[in-house]
Amino acid sequence: MLHVAVATRAFRRYSTYRAATLSGIFTNSVFGVIYSYAYLALWDANPTAGGYDARDAVTYVWLGQALLMTIALWGGGTTDDLAERIRTGDVAIDLYRPVGLVGWYLASDLGRAAYHLLTRGFGPTIIGLVVFDIALPGSVLDAAAFAVSLVLAVVVSFAIRFLVASTAFWLLDQSGVKVMSGAFAIFFSGMMLPLVLFPGWLGTLATALPWASYVQVPADIWLGKHRGADLAAALGFQVVWAVVLLAACQGVLRLATRKVVVQGG
Amino acid sequence: MAEPTSHLRTYGQIAWLWVRAAWQYPTSFVLLAVGNGLITGLDFVGLWIMFSHLRDLAGFTLHEVALLYGSASLALAIADTAIGSVERIGTYIRTGRLDQMMTKPVPLLVQVCADQFTLRRLGRLTQAAVVFGWACTFVDWTPLRVLVAGSMLISGALVFFGLFVGFSCVQFWTTDATEFANAFTYGGATVTQYPLTIFPREVMVGLTFVIPVAFVNWYPCLYLLGRSDPFGSSDLLQFASPLAGVLTMAAALLVWRTGVRHYTSTGS
Numbered sequence: 001m002l003h004v005a006v007a008t009r010a011f012r013r014y015s016t017y018r019a020a021t022l023s024g025i026f027t028n029s030v031f032g033v034i035y036s037y038a039y040l041a042l043w044d045a046n047p048t049a050g051g052y053d054a055r056d057a058v059t060y061v062w063l064g065q066a067l068l069m070t071i072a073l074w075g076g077g078t079t080d081d082l083a084e085r086i087r088t089g090d091v092a093i094d095l096y097r098p099v100g101l102v103g104w105y106l107a108s109d110l111g112r113a114a115y116h117l118l119t120r121g122f123g124p125t126i127i128g129l130v131v132f133d134i135a136l137p138g139s140v141l142d143a144a145a146f147a148v149s150l151v152l153a154v155v156v157s158f159a160i161r162f163l164v165a166s167t168a169f170w171l172l173d174q175s176g177v178k179v180m181s182g183a184f185a186i187f188f189s190g191m192m193l194p195l196v197l198f199p200g201w202l203g204t205l206a207t208a209l210p211w212a213s214y215v216q217v218p219a220d221i222w223l224g225k226h227r228g229a230d231l232a233a234a235l236g237f238q239v240v241w242a243v244v245l246l247a248a249c250q251g252v253l254r255l256a257t258r259k260v261v262v263q264g265g
Numbered sequence: 266m267a268e269p270t271s272h273l274r275t276y277g278q279i280a281w282l283w284v285r286a287a288w289q290y291p292t293s294f295v296l297l298a299v300g301n302g303l304i305t306g307l308d309f310v311g312l313w314i315m316f317s318h319l320r321d322l323a324g325f326t327l328h329e330v331a332l333l334y335g336s337a338s339l340a341l342a343i344a345d346t347a348i349g350s351v352e353r354i355g356t357y358i359r360t361g362r363l364d365q366m367m368t369k370p371v372p373l374l375v376q377v378c379a380d381q382f383t384l385r386r387l388g389r390l391t392q393a394a395v396v397f398g399w400a401c402t403f404v405d406w407t408p409l410r411v412l413v414a415g416s417m418l419i420s421g422a423l424v425f426f427g428l429f430v431g432f433s434c435v436q437f438w439t440t441d442a443t444e445f446a447n448a449f450t451y452g453g454a455t456v457t458q459y460p461l462t463i464f465p466r467e468v469m470v471g472l473t474f475v476i477p478v479a480f481v482n483w484y485p486c487l488y489l490l491g492r493s494d495p496f497g498s499s500d501l502l503q504f505a506s507p508l509a510g511v512l513t514m515a516a517a518l519l520v521w522r523t524g525v526r527h528y529t530s531t532g533s
Binding site: 031042174 | 290311318
């Protein structure tokens with residue numbers, strides 16, 4: 001129950017900034033329009049590139065814009081609070097509490113993601129539907145699988161952001177690592193270009209890395225590219241990374257706790 | 266005209282202060298610079314991958330798109346390094362720092378732009394310069410083309426200066442709408458990475474006369490590449506970039522003045 005309360009409060013906290021939300025939706029939509037035309041030009045020259053058709057490609061663009069903030073692709077979200085508390089030493093107080101740090105911040109990040117999905121996710125999707133006639137999930141199963149995949153995407157992204165924030169235990173300032181991690185996330189999530197277009201070994205590598213769960217996997221599920229066992233495998237891929245990375249978060253936290261005690265907070 | 270030079274010197278001093286402050290976290294400093302170079306570098310890799318599926322994008326080859334990409338990226342990097350901090354003006358208003366700045370004997374715009382100056386954009390600057398340099402080796406150079414290329418970079422930076430300052434002023438009216446400006450600054454930069462032929466005619470007209478990012482690289486690059494405008498616009502536009510730069514800047518300064526006059530402190 002505690003974690004639900006944490007999530008609800010995070011949701012409400014983010015919902016305070018209405019103008020920021022509106023201007024964000026506007027910006028996402030502008031980028032959606034730009035990339036749509038770029039992809040239309042690409043698929044006009046090569047109508048079957050990456051196994052997508054033009055409509056798939058444009059749908060992919062708008063899904064990417066909708067997911068951008070929901071999964072906090074650039075980093076940030078509630079893990080930024082953690083990094084700041086590590087820098088100031090306040091984290092020592094958090095570590096006293098009888099609640100796990102990972103669970104606490106995960107709950108709060110899920111609350112944030114829910115808010116961003118409802119606003120920054122739905123906003124651009126509706127614009128994409130109206131202006132570019134993007135495709136909707138083909139069946140109820142696809143839609144449900146997409147919803148599950150989306151939650152997993154947030155969890156994987158959270159775990160990576162938590163690890164990035166944890167570097168502040170050693171570096172005091174997370175911003176450098178955060179930018180590096182953001183750069184990889186943009187490229188390997190398929191945000192910049194669908195991973196289906198990546199050639200040869202680069203494509204194999206990109207689809208095996210955890211970032212693929214951010215955009216490429218949910219988008220392919222939405223587009224109905226995964227069916228049956230393939231669908232289970234796609235979701236399984238996300239589950240494996242979520243479990244591995246959350247375990248890594250716990251491990252890093254244990255190492256860091258020792259360090260905080262040595263330093264005296 | 267001693268004033269502008271003294272403002273420039275003050276700007277330099279404040280900027281240097283922030284560079285030294287950032288250096289207190291050396292690992293972060295280096296990672297930020299490398300990371301920013303990486304973001305834009307991977308951006309170009311993205312274009313490269315796109316071209317592995319195509320011979321040309323809306324009539325333009327990889328070399329030509331690289332010229333468009335490099336010149337726009339360079340102009341943005343220059344503008345962003347110099348005055349990118351102006352984006353944060355909403356935060357200054359909310360926290361009351363703008364009031365503090367107003368009491369100091371240095372023009373407000375100089376202070377706001379120099380505040381939290383960061384050299385992390387060096388990464389982007391370097392990457393853009395490399396792509397631009399590479400693309401330049403495919404251009405048939407004439408003295409006039411060299412001149413146009415030089416003026417393109419300066420005017421491009423001016424246009425982005427103007428967009429950054431002008432659209433950040435929205436925050437004088439609504440303090441948490443930072444992202445609104447991004448649609449025009451970074452959005453403008455993204456638009457200019459592609460040949461404008463991928464867009465419908467109306468978009469091209471808007472990018473020429475409303476948000477003049479077409480002058481950042483599109484028109485001058487057409488001249489460098491010896492191509493006439495696919496939309497059939499006048500060739501004169503290919504030399505109009507300096508004018509567009511100055512006009513954008515002037516409009517932005519006007520908006521800035523209006524914004525500052527409109528500003529009332531939050532009282533915090």
